[in-house]
Amino acid sequence: MGRLALDLSGTPCLLDFDGFHRPLGVFAGNIALSLSPWTYRRHMEALRATTHAAGTDLRLDTRGLAAAVLAGADLPDDLARRLEPVALWWAAGGDDALPSLPEEGEWLDLGAAGRARLRPWSERQRFSALSAALSGDGDDTWFDPVTYLDGMVRASLHVLDGPQALDEVDARGTAVLLHATVALNLAGDQEDPLLDGGPAAREWAARTLRLCQALGWTPTRVWATPAAEIDRLLRMLDVLQPPPRPARAPRLSDHPDATVIHIEDDPPRAAP
Structure with missing residues (x-):
């Protein structure tokens, strides 16, 4: 918080920063301007x-x-070209590490935007977001990733406890919310071995699905x-549902058109 002095490729720049929920004062050369808070709604529109x-x-x-921020x-x-790093920093909600x-x-702490509770979105909600993000037909189908991302955020945002609605959340709160929502809904590293295939993965998948079906988990x-x-x-x-015995490998004699000839040794003859 306070005033930040920068050198933008030889152009002295002074930022009057009092949080992402308040306007940012920018003094560069002989020009002074004020950037209004960069909100969730504006960020989604610019990303689209x-x-x-x-x-x-x-x-x-x-x-x-950057041009959208400086518009x-x-x-x-x-x-405007020299101020691009400032504009991108403002839109990204700064460069501090995002919380886990x-x-x-x-x-989830959103800073000045308050706090939020998230929940994973359901398969129905994901399908609805995907349907909204697709347009056209056949080879002309177009996928809008920003509409899909926005649908994920709105489905996962269970409670927003703050002074403003989602569309007015500032840039820092937006960055934290997007990062946490994607992390919540994407498959984690623990599933990678299952997705890689191979004998161990097939066995693991079979065990997992068997327990899911039996227990509703x-x-x-x-x-x-x-x-x-x-x-x-x-x-x-296994006690209630013994696993099936492995099937015997088929033999030639099992073929329906096969003719089987049994050859037996002659019984031993008595000595004369």
Whole structure:
């Protein structure tokens, strides 16, 4: 908080910073301007206009995003270019480390925007967000990742305890909320071996799905259960539902069109 002095490629710059929920004063050269708080709604609108597909990846047009932050300031092109790092810093909610995902039931600290409780979105909510994010048909289908992300945030935001609605949350609160929501809803590293395939992964998947079907659990609950308890549960299931015996490998004689000839040794003859 307070005044921050910067040197932007030879242009002295002074920032009057009092939190992301208040306007940012910028003094560069002989020009003074004020950047209003960068809100969740403005951030999503700007991302929708500056995020583009590049093959299977997404690319952010950082220059376009900076221009959106500085829009209305009527700056000379050269000065606007020099102020791009400030604009991106303002839109990103600063460069401080983002907090880790809180434990279930704990509050997520959004700074001046208050606090939030998150919950994983359901498969129905994910499908609704995906449907809203898709347009067109066939080869002309277009996926809007920002609409999908916004749908994820709104579905996962269980409680927002703060002075403003989601659309007015400031840049720092927005960054924290986006980071935590994505971390909450994406598959974690613990699932990577299951997704890689191979004999061990197939066995693990079979055990997991067997317990899910028998107990009505989710995979997350199965994997969080102590290993010894899982062994006990599987043994009890084996008592009630013995696993099938491995099938015998088919023989040539099992073929329906096969003719089987039994050849037996002659019985021994008595000596004359």
